[in-house]
Amino acid sequence: GAGVSQSPRYKVAKRGQDVALRCDPISGHVSLFWYQQALGQGPEFLTYFQNEAQLDKSGLPSDRFFAERPEGSVSTLKIQRTQQEDSAVYLCATSLTGRMTETQYFGPGTRLLVL
Amino acid sequence: DQQVKQNSPSLSVQEGRISILNCDYTNSMFDYFLWYKKYPAEGPTFLISISSIKDKNEDGRFTVFLNKSAKHLSLHIVPSQPGDSAVYFCAASDGSARQLTFGSGTQLTVLP
Numbered sequence: 001g002a003g004v005s006q007s008p009r010y011k012v013a014k015r016g017q018d019v020a021l022r023c024d025p026i027s028g029h030v031s032l033f034w035y036q037q038a039l040g041q042g043p044e045f046l047t048y049f050q051n052e053a054q055l056d057k058s059g060l061p062s063d064r065f066f067a068e069r070p071e072g073s074v075s076t077l078k079i080q081r082t083q084q085e086d087s088a089v090y091l092c093a094t095s096l097t098g099r100m101t102e103t104q105y106f107g108p109g110t111r112l113l114v115l
Numbered sequence: 116d117q118q119v120k121q122n123s124p125s126l127s128v129q130e131g132r133i134s135i136l137n138c139d140y141t142n143s144m145f146d147y148f149l150w151y152k153k154y155p156a157e158g159p160t161f162l163i164s165i166s167s168i169k170d171k172n173e174d175g176r177f178t179v180f181l182n183k184s185a186k187h188l189s190l191h192i193v194p195s196q197p198g199d200s201a202v203y204f205c206a207a208s209d210g211s212a213r214q215l216t217f218g219s220g221t222q223l224t225v226l227p
Contacts, residue, residue, distance in 0.1 A: 004158070033214060042119070042204050042217030043159070056214065091158055098213050101147055101166065106158030 002026065004107035006092050012113045013082045021077045021110045023092030029105075031098030032075050034067055035091040037109070043091050049075060050098055082114045118142045119207050121218035129226050134192040136221050138205030141186065145207040149215065150179060150190045153202045162203075163190070195225045 005024045013019050025032050031050055035043035036059075045059040051072035060067070064083075069075040079086055089111050093104040120139045128134045136150075146167040151159035165172040165179045165188070172179050178191045192199055202222050206215040 031213065035215075035217075040219065042121075042206075042219045043215075044217070045214035048213055056212070059214070093158075100208055100210060100213060101164070103161045103164075104215065106151075106160070108156065108158045 004092055004094055004105055006090075006107040006110050008110060009108065010111050010113075012115065015084060015114055016081050017114075018078065018080045019082055019112065021079075021090050021112070023075045023077070023094075023107060025073060025075070025092070025094035026105055029094035029096055030072075031095045031102075031104075032069060033093040033095075033104060034075070034077050035093065036061075037089040037091055039088070046077070046090075079112075082112075084114050087112055087114045116141070117219070118145075119205055119216050119218040121205055121221050123221050124219070125222040125224070127224045127226060128195045130197055131194045134190075134195045134199065134223055134225065136190040136192075136203050136205075136223065138188050138190075138218055139186060140188075140207055142207070142209065142216070143186070144209040144211070145216075146210055147208045148179070148181060148188050149206045149208075150177075151204045151206060151217075153204060153220070159204055192223075195223075197225045197227050199223060200225050 034046040037043040048056040049069045064080045089109040091109045092107045095102045149164040150162040153159045202220045205218040
């Protein structure tokens, strides 16, 4: 079956530009996570949704970062007024119900480069 | 502060031999541990996991060992195959949060 998909796969933005990154979860998956992976590092948690409810946004680095999942399916991560330090791969992961021991399935990521 | 550490950025092993990847953690609240494997331009894929109530979990060629007193876990791959060449991430979670805390990864290269 189809896995988690993300678009665009690559995005080049000029500093100060707004960007929107999309995540299409596995059908029926209730939980959705966003992670940020800087070069040479592991993924770092940004935010978590259970259906349409954003239950944890403690990892968002600044108020320039905003995520939504209005209908409990597709999610969008928006970054306003991008800065060079926002350059990273943004990974979306989903799981069926969100139980702690449940496998998170990752998408291929969106590589963002801010010039 | 890094709560999950993978101190070896890279590891090379001959095909057929054992690969041992190591991971240390500092947060004593972590009670579930996972290994993910990542190929270039793809997202991480789940490999194997272990709960803190166990000290070993095996799945085919992959075995994860957990030493809670030392806050250390390791992934053993036997025998190693060239297709195992990838970046391996150790990850952990605690009972209060759903998100995973990852290490920085180890690039495994299996030489034919």
